Amino acid sequence: MLTLDQVVPGTAVVVEKVGGARSFRRRLMELGIIPGTRVEVLRVAPFGDPLELTARGCNLSIRASEAQQVEVERADARHSVPAEMRRSASWVPPSARQSQVPAARQSLVPAARKSRVPGLAKSSP
């Protein structure tokens, strides 16, 4: 399962589940990052942390340890749509979404990045 900290910068993903401490979860969701929201990871800070992402037209920065609690799915790999999202007016079927990222950059978890994340196995279900 993919978490936000593993996403290669420049890739767009869709949020599946926001986990982690209640205060973090609540704040992030209140900023509009709820399941079904499209998020793009823009870059990672010079020391490897925090990371910068953009969602709903707003740029945010969160720490890798917390990004690890956000489960995501590749924007174009999403086939099943939760019922509640289907009701949402703004939900766009994957086929209709325009990807902003060139296909070549969409390889999500390159080996190099993966090995840099030791806590991967621990990330909560």
Next chain:
Amino acid sequence: MSVARAAGEVTDAADTELERRASDRSEPLPLLLLVGNPNVGKTSLFNRLARRNERVGNYPGVTVERRTAEMALPGGRRALVADVPGAYSLSARSSEEQIALQAVLGWGDNPRPDLVVVVVDAGQLVRNLYLVLQLIELRVPLLVALNMVDEAGERAPDAEALGQRLGVTCVATNARAGGGLEDLQRAIAARLERPLPPKLHVSYPAELIRDADAVADALPRAWRGSVERDRALSLWALTSLDPDDELVGIPAELRQRCAEVLERAGSRDTDREIIESRYRCLELTLAGLAGVGANAPARHGVSVTERIDRALLHPAYGFAVFLAIMLVVFQSLFAWADPLMSGIEDLFGSLHGLVVNYLPGGFLRDLITFGVIDGVGNVVVFLPQICLLFLFIGLLEDSGYMARVAYLMDRALRAVGLHGRAFVPMMSGFACAVPAIMATRTMERRRDRLLTMLVVPLMSCSARLPVYTLLIGALFPPSHVFGFVPVQGLLMVAMYVFSTSIALIAAAVLGRTLVRGPSVPLILELPPYRWPGVPSVLKMVWLRARSFLREAGTVILGFTIVMWVLLSYPKPAPDAALVAGPAVTSPVTASSPPEVAAGAPAVNPPGADVASEGAREASALEQSFGGRLGKVLEPALAPLGFDWKIGVGIIGAFAAREVFVSVLGMVYGLGEIGDDQLAPLRERMRAETHANGRPVYTPLVGLSLMVFFALACQCMSTLAVVRRETQSWRWPVFMFGYMTSLAWVMSFIVYQGGRALGF
């Protein structure tokens, strides 16, 4: 962490004064509240609306800034406008975040607003409307100012259409350029005349409504209103109350009920249900509105901001730019402020001289010159640095770069428990702790601010520089290590590295013990780059400077007078006093008394027939409270290698660290020592011996003394500013205690360790 609360009553009185004054009139002025997310131009709008009687205070019980001013409405009417700190949501975890809800509902000591103006960034509509929706649910009279319509361009919806969908009045504005201001004022006047309670309804899942109703039964009587408001408050309690929150004034019954309801909810995620329902309501309400789309392409797609960020946040050269910008800020505090500061010092020096010449000698003249004039000078001298630092902070904050500083530095500062935003205050601490402590205001959380405030004075400020210079010059040879590294320069660098390391260690320790707070995740918005609004930045600089003068200035003035009394009373025998005057400053220059060196001023009995003015001064200082205190302290200072004369210097340095040099000059009977005439004092220090003939100043004593100066909290201005920022004496007292103990222990280790090693 109830410090601010304890002192709250004092500030409450001042803060609500304006409102009270208004309500005393026959027809009270209506109160307007400006609410909105951070970075939506709330301050610009406030500045545009505010016309007179502007004042800055604190929110009741919390040290979060509160600005209030009078504004004009069409038809010659007036109203009060107050701003609320930026918030993304009304739900809260700390007393700071609670302000928004309390201010909006007029709870506690907050006056009840007649109209809430929500400022909304037209470019980030959905996220901004989340807050609007919460206010709508509370059924408070409100009006939406759709701001930054120019910046949003095509993404901005039509204000009228948006207003119709939301069921509230909505006015398009462009606060920075002043666009739409008249429309806004007209709309405000209309809504004040004829309030229009919002009606929009969010549909929540049935089980959530049951939960909310269960919580509503436990709401205190004072909170209850309409069914809608009760439900909104119940939802607020469900999302906000937590076993480890820091909210104030929440009845135990409500906490209990929320915990029960959450437990019954079991695996259901009520937070997610509430937030998702609201976002779904917003998406449905806005569906089809031109320019709006929740999952619309990213605002900064490859926008100007993104292009700037690609350069400025680049791991390599982005960091170089960052260092360059910080260097300019730092350099300005160090070098550019200097001419202004010496100008101010000279000005007050000549004023001092003028009064001395024209007034007859005596207590009154001394009080005016050494107390009031010097004291006011001590306050005003900080203004150049404060203004410059806040000018830079304002520009960085307004342009959007400050959030990037926090982003870049977060990893490094988090290691010691500090926030990324602590970087600028910490760095400013190298110049002066006073503006640096004021700069902690850029941090939102009280815990982060407090922690930064407590360690900033450990950074080696510019006032320590003359002390290091004197000691290094006097006690260490101008030789080289390894043939090319100068010993003196190396020592100077070592002092800076040492003080910075101690500051970081202190932050790590204090952050895990005394100022431990619930860990708050970093969720940092990186706003788009904008040209800073210069008038509003300048206005902020002015307001900060004014509040410093008013609130910290009085304490610094008081301290200066106390220091003057300490160092010049009681006076020596009358004949000496007539000629010598008080000890602190005297027109005698360093060059005059070569004979004093032999005179051993320490042994002058009271009222002795002393030959030179310098020696008389030395004896006056010895008999002053300060001198006696130095002797009382001698047993405590001896383990550090200091004698009572150094003790007097340390006491004198409490006025300002650089005063150490001139107090030492007086102790040794050399008269006033300027920074540029250190040579005689150096000679004198090298010649100084204990009773048994051992020299007082060895390199080891010098090192111990420098360590003491690096760590001790010998700056009353710093303490005054900490008092002002925390609204309590508890933290300045703690700061003084922990820094001074740390200084003593470290000096002890250096001196005794050095002796044990045979130095």
